Amino acid sequence: MGVIYILIIVSLFVAIVFLGVFFLAVKNGQFEDSETPAMRILFNDVVARKKE
Numbered sequence: 001m002g003v004i005y006i007l008i009i010v011s012l013f014v015a016i017v018f019l020g021v022f023f024l025a026v027k028n029g030q031f032e033d034s035e036t037p038a039m040r041i042l043f044n045d046v047v048a049r050k051k052e
Contacts (some may be wrong), residue, residue, distance in 0.1 A: 025031065
């Protein structure tokens, strides 16, 4: 039964660490622009056609 208490404490510690890393990434702007990287190749193609 003691092992269950240790596993609960360890899992809560790991969850808190991951939550802290997530908030740190959000604070640093990691997730601000999620649309542009997926569409970047389309924007480059349009720019290349305008130059020709």
